[in-house]
Amino acid sequence: MSKIIVGRYIPGNALIYKMDPRGKLLITILFIFTILLANNPISYGIITLFCFLAVFTTKLKVRVFWNGVKPLIGLIFFTALLQLFFMTGGKVYWQWWIFTLSSYGIVNAIYIFIRFTLIILISTVMTVTTMPLEIADAMEWLLKPLKIFKVPVDKIALVISIALRFVPTLFDETFKIMNAQRSRGADFNDGGLIKRAKAITPILVPLFIHSLETAIDLSTAMESRGYRGSQGRTKYRVLRWSKYDLLDLAYFILLVVLLLIFRNH
Amino acid sequence: MKKMADNSAVEFKNVSFTYPDAKKSVLHDVSFRIKKGLWTALIGHNGSGKSTISKLINGLLIPDQNEKSEIKVEGIKLTPQNVWNIREKVGIVFQNPDNQFVGATVGDDVAFGLENRGVPRDQMLDRVQRVLSDVGMLDYINAEPANLSGGQKQRIAIAGILAVEPDVIIFDESTSMLDPNGREQILGIIKKLMLEKKLTIISITHDIEEANLADEVLVLNDGQILAQDIPAEVFSKTEMLREIGLDIPFTEKLISKLDQIGIKIPQNVKTKDELKQYLCQLNLKK
Numbered sequence: 001m002s003k004i005i006v007g008r009y010i011p012g013n014a015l016i017y018k019m020d021p022r023g024k025l026l027i028t029i030l031f032i033f034t035i036l037l038a039n040n041p042i043s044y045g046i047i048t049l050f051c052f053l054a055v056f057t058t059k060l061k062v063r064v065f066w067n068g069v070k071p072l073i074g075l076i077f078f079t080a081l082l083q084l085f086f087m088t089g090g091k092v093y094w095q096w097w098i099f100t101l102s103s104y105g106i107v108n109a110i111y112i113f114i115r116f117t118l119i120i121l122i123s124t125v126m127t128v129t130t131m132p133l134e135i136a137d138a139m140e141w142l143l144k145p146l147k148i149f150k151v152p153v154d155k156i157a158l159v160i161s162i163a164l165r166f167v168p169t170l171f172d173e174t175f176k177i178m179n180a181q182r183s184r185g186a187d188f189n190d191g192g193l194i195k196r197a198k199a200i201t202p203i204l205v206p207l208f209i210h211s212l213e214t215a216i217d218l219s220t221a222m223e224s225r226g227y228r229g230s231q232g233r234t235k236y237r238v239l240r241w242s243k244y245d246l247l248d249l250a251y252f253i254l255l256v257v258l259l260l261i262f263r264n265h
Numbered sequence: 266m267k268k269m270a271d272n273s274a275v276e277f278k279n280v281s282f283t284y285p286d287a288k289k290s291v292l293h294d295v296s297f298r299i300k301k302g303l304w305t306a307l308i309g310h311n312g313s314g315k316s317t318i319s320k321l322i323n324g325l326l327i328p329d330q331n332e333k334s335e336i337k338v339e340g341i342k343l344t345p346q347n348v349w350n351i352r353e354k355v356g357i358v359f360q361n362p363d364n365q366f367v368g369a370t371v372g373d374d375v376a377f378g379l380e381n382r383g384v385p386r387d388q389m390l391d392r393v394q395r396v397l398s399d400v401g402m403l404d405y406i407n408a409e410p411a412n413l414s415g416g417q418k419q420r421i422a423i424a425g426i427l428a429v430e431p432d433v434i435i436f437d438e439s440t441s442m443l444d445p446n447g448r449e450q451i452l453g454i455i456k457k458l459m460l461e462k463k464l465t466i467i468s469i470t471h472d473i474e475e476a477n478l479a480d481e482v483l484v485l486n487d488g489q490i491l492a493q494d495i496p497a498e499v500f501s502k503t504e505m506l507r508e509i510g511l512d513i514p515f516t517e518k519l520i521s522k523l524d525q526i527g528i529k530i531p532q533n534v535k536t537k538d539e540l541k542q543y544l545c546q547l548n549l550k551k
Contacts, residue, residue: 164369165367169363217359217365218365218367220325221357221359221364221365223352224357225426226381227381233380234383235386236379236389
């Protein structure tokens with residue numbers, strides 16, 4: 001049937017899989033900010049080392065991470081090149097019109113390159129080792145403080161979990177509709193931009209109607225099973241902190257301490 | 266009279282229903298009783314109002330305003346105030362297995378009804394395990410719906426309903442989108458449940474063979490009850506069934522075919538077993 005792996009999650013049984021998704025999500029977000037702490041070769045070295053440590057603990061093939069970086073490689077090089085040729089200061093090696101190649105530029109380009117790569121790598125570690133459902137649960141936990149501002153966090157959580165549950169179902173439906181239209185002579189891969197955009201209509205309209213019908217059926221089923229809003233509901237799925245979560249916490253604290261020691265003040 | 270009312274799980278009195286914007290009503294002045302602890306099959310052609318009845322029973326639809334009209338479930342009159350109490354007593358397994366799966370995994374889905382009722386988590390874990398083993402799906406507790414077959418999804422839906430322990434389970438054409446194998450499994454589970462847990466089963470169906478397994482059959486035509494009797498009686502009225510566009514069971518078809526080639530089957534032979542016995546005896550006589 002469907003060969004789509006939900007999100008980009010790849011099942012495994014390394015230690016990092018047992019960690020609480022809340023910890024992983026929080027540390028991933030904080031890690032991205034922590035990169036900004038690094039400002040000299042030693043601190044960049046440390047953070048790169050820590051990032052590779054995280055990548056290593058997933059016990060996954062290098063290829064997986066390469067696939068994560070690949071789509072953004074153009075952006076990385078573009079930004080690095082901008083830094084390389086527009087940054088002034090330090091020793092100037094080469095100059096032509098508005099372009100300058102200076103020692104500052106070279107160093108900054110390398111830093112930017114490292115930063116980008118690390119951000120992509122660490123977020124890949126997160127998405128690859130955590131099920132989308134767990135990410136949704138972790139997001140719900142992170143949103144919880146918003147309850148003070150009357151944000152309906154429980155409802156948002158239900159919406160996210162239903163949306164995630166229907167992603168593979170709707171993918172299947174899309175392929176079915178495409179094949180049905182193909183068997184009637186529709187052509188989705190040829191022609192110019194406008195022709196291709198027009199070819200999407202026979203997929204989009206039935207898919208839209210199908211989604212609405214599904215929504216009505218699902219809401220009827222939910223209601224007949226006693227759903228009347230998030231009030232008074234208990235939860236089947238709960239997240240528990242375990243001893244493994246001390247590991248990723250320790251990893252992060254060590255990283256921050258080392259960076260604070262070795263960065264230039 | 267009072268005693269009789271006690272053993273009915275569902276009672277309709279003079280119920281009519283018209284969908285908004287529709288000119289004709291779907292049900293006109295329908296009255297019937299469904300007996301407790303039995304399997305009742307509701308049959309009728311497309312658009313005869315079968316599914317409407319199931320939605321009226323648990324208050325998903327509200328009948329037309331009428332003083333005499335009354336719906337009672339387990340002796341409780343259905344009113345807008347106690348709709349949620351009625352829904353505690355009635356569980357519905359719907360037609361499309363994909364569109365009633367709420368949870369992202371099997372365990373989540375079965376627990377959904379329990380979550381809604383505020384059942385504490387440790388009790389919930391026990392009950393989810395128990396009902397999943399009842400329907401033979403315990404191994405799939407962490408599976409996602411996209412990886413299950415239609416029959417498996419319907420079994421999960423049944424488990425989700427069993428978890429909240431209702432008195433009445435309605436199967437609203439629940440086997441119509443399944444392959445023969447999945448259908449067989451679901452029917453087996455229905456039969457088992459009815460006997461083990463003393464539940465009232467109402468199955469709405471197009472499948473005559475499925476209706477033949479029930480204890481009682483209710484025939485619906487254009488929003489009116491045409492007959493309510495044991496399957497053998499209902500299906501022997503082949504003329505009536507043909508007239509309202511329904512199929513007849515295999516046994517009846519066989520009897521009429523035998524009739525055509527000159528083997529007369531007596532009137533009192535109605536069920537599959539009776540026919541089998543009669544034909545064997547016929548063989549001996551020759």
